[in-house]
Amino acid sequence: MALALKPNRLTPTTDIALAATTATLDLSGALYLAQADTLVVADLHLEKGSSFARRGQFLPPYDTRETLSALAEVIERFAPATVVALGDSFHDIGGPDRLDPADQATLARLRDGRRWVWVTGNHDRILPDHIGGEVCPEIAVSGLALRHEPTGAASEVAGHLHPVGKVVMRGRGVRRRCFITDGQRLVMPAFGAYTGGLNVCDEAFKPLFPKGFTAHLVGDGRLFAIGKAMLCRD
């Protein structure tokens, strides 16, 4: 019998106009700003597994490894000059100290030879010095303000909300992480392996996008641009 043909993943990206620049949305959930050669990832939530373990819930301890290997893949592909981690990079303040030596090494390797910016989030307001790279509450790149929590301001890229979109067709529901944007502002999907999501139809998104939005859902082989009318509540 014929061998299976894997879907070709040559172009897992979508380019959109965002404020005054062009943004590349990547199938991995990362954002690439070509003008500034900057890669942005939101809500890594590293060490979420060990955070739960402290309370006696032993989720598989491979989430950090999984998240970092996905991050390595996308960094390798874009080879950006700058990486911005857009907040909640660690699930809790103790996270950086719980990093496994192997994961620490991976992180150091990824950071090597490029500028690395940790934007702080509500889960990681404070980051230890040994984490390496710059730490700041927000940063401006290509005329965009990059911060963790969205404010609804124009020219903003944020994370925090973990948006997911849901589509129901012919009795089948598909629920996926997504970017949502109205061309002026963008909320990014969570990048971490154990990060759940908030449906974009939730009230929390309404004040951010008063004029509606398009959601770019992360499919198996590519991104799909879905209009608000086709998105369902959970």
Next chain:
Amino acid sequence: MDAPHLDLPPADDLLPERFRRWFEGRGWTPRAHQLALLARARAGRSVLLVAPTGAGKTLAGFLPSLVDLSGRPASARKEARLHTLYISPLKALAVDVARNLEAPAAEMALPVRIETRTGDTPSHKRARQIERPPDILLTTPEQLALLLAHREARELFKDLRRVVLDELHALVTSKRGDLLSLGLARLRRLSPELATVGLSATVREPEALQRYLVSQHGTSPRERGEGFVGGPADEASPQGEGEGELGSMAGVEPPPHLRAAPRRSPRPPTGGDEALSPLAGRGAPLTADLVTVEGGARPVIRMLEPAKALPLAGHTAALSMPAIYGLIRQHKTTLVFVNTRLQAEYVFQALWDLNEDGLAIALHHGSLAAEQRRRVEAAMVAGTLRAVVCTATLDLGIDWGDVDLVVNVGAPKGASRLMQRIGRANHRLDEPSQAYLVPANRFEILECRAALDAVEAAAQDTPDARGGALDVLCQHVLGMACADAFDLADLYDEVRSAAPYAGLPYKDFEAAVDFVATGGYALRAYERFAKIVRGPDGLWRVRDARVAQQYRLNVGTIVESTMIKVRLARSNRARPGQVLPRGGRVLGEIEEYFAETLTPGDTFLFAGEVLAFQGIQEDEVLVTRAGAGTDPKIPSYAGGKFPLSSFLAERVRGLIADPFEWDRLPAQVSDWLLWQRRKSVLPGPRDLLVETFPRGGRHYLACFPFEGRLAHQTLGMLLTRRLERARLKPMGFVANDYGLAVWGHGDVTAKAGREAGFIDELFAEDMLGDDLEDWLAESALMKRTFRHCAVIAGLIERRYPGQEKTGRQVTMSTDLVYDVLRKHEPGHVLLRAARADAATGLLDVRRLGVMLARIQGRIIHKPLDRVSPLGVSVMLEIGRERVYGEGADDILAEAEAQLLEEALG
């Protein structure tokens, strides 16, 4: 009266004076099996009592306890020691039995305290029950697990004499049965003199239940389940004459070829560590004694044949509603059983459409609000109802009053289930139960015929004994650590004394303990957070009180599919077409997966009404009443809960293959089969017929394995993958209990013509290798199965103290956990537990495997110009049943296209 040929002491000797007077006072004579149980109890034996409903089973189970307790000296009464524990699968049944037990106890003025303990028992009463236990405690498997994990368990159970297990046949086939078996093992350790009594309906293999009731200590996996016949040699009672070839042979002298087989030895087999173990019940047999009560009057079961020809598919039995209504009118109280909640809704509404006499016809299914169910139950007991349309929720043994007719709508799916349902009519042994089977389509006529034959032969198809689940074991290990410090080897011995775990390898036991301690991962990341730790004395203890509290909140093996409340919304007068959130009353609950498939405006049947779906608000489904005369748009049948049993499937295949049998079928069915033989082929009983044909620009493949809907769904998923690899571009498939149809762009007929052996290869057994693996990686059913195991084992908490975690959040995180675990540690104990479930549960992989092995070299491929008569019945499911096989990306691409249209339009 079917007096067993027993060397029983006379009743006078077994029954004390006041019991004899009580029987006489009511004009009763103690029944033979009641006396048999008294005699067994006196000998300190454990017993399985197999009897039909109405045989006085419950009283028989309790008589030895009551006699024993009535004979205690007054001084002993003051001490308050738990004497008898009664376990039932249903909370309501425990309460019901307590009531029925209190009556004789009061009438005989017995100094016996009887209490129930369920989830509803107030906490002060629970605390008191531990301090000062009643003589008899009636409870459920989950409550027993909680009691056994209590610090006072040793003290509480040390004088326990008897355990009565009700509806044992229903308990042992599930994870609850596994949990209970482990609880029994602990009880036997705490009170070695303990005797058990199992009460059961007729089952195919009573030996399995007999083993369940007693310690299996010392058996090795190899020795279990090897064709033993019957229990101990002094078998108690004669067997019902109607026992068929698959029925129990207990009590009958084994045929010569089996006689040579080693009798189950009263002494543990040699080898191993028995001599060292405190549990080695030397002299104790490895099966409980068996007492069987004959089936009483044979039930009168008929098939309701509608005047008009039945459709080839569909499950609503619409044509038969007037006849069912007529039967209800002619009887005092009728139970109308259906297979699914949606069918129940349909039948209920159809009967009310016909109900010119305004008969009191009620609806009962598990999704209705509890309060509504209680009202129906109360009305039933009070005898004010003429009929109840119900699902499996009324399968079990509660006595709902004077039912004189059972109607089973749709196919029965299993012979034993049918018998148990029919037993619900007429709780008197000597009068025959009356029942009607109502097939809804022509396949169901075949299935009903097969079921009638099986009942005639008194053949049973209850499931096989199951191997103990690993996720349940994990839960139990934590519970035992909460109760007391444990030694690894001792606990392993104890666990293996439970029949489902008798063959448990040590490494699996170790893996379970490791899971409880730190998650059991190869990457030992969580050592410092361990929940149970090994002390310097070598004993394992729970780390702190918080862990014990976590255990208490997660106990039990029932993981409900996530349910969402259905609330009637008020329409917004100010803005027509909009609804106001909340406000209306809750109608009940529906499965989340069903709610997910609805889009606003969809109409469906629920709680006896046609409702319009308005949306999901937070954790509730908002609905409005649809206008009068609206037809529900969403199909009224979402597939049965139970797939067709292998046993009935075999009989159906036999019926189809043998034209001499067709005389016994209605003309509409034999004509249909003749037509099939003319247009295509009728497969032999072991063959698989595969038809390929074009239709409406697509190419179809239909096949008829008769292995039940679940196995067919799995087969459909796997076939679709293989067809895709063969570049035949499959688009989707539907499956029912009898067969499945796959369609796509590629011409399978042409492909099979070009490549000899293509069809054989398509159905090759290696389908269950890599293809299954690939599919399991993404299967929503597998993820659901994994979630159940994760909750039971305690990986995912059901709820935190003071914080209800919604099922929705749990679903999300377990899917992520599944993906990560599968990638990094495919051999993890929870993945193994999930795989074991997949073999028999939602994916029915084991049955598919048996089928694939059966049909190798027996596949008949028939290329056709058009759909065949058999094929029509499966094709008609398209549009009724959910269509599978469309990838997530296809769905998303279609949604995306809509955006483009908007942009262009």
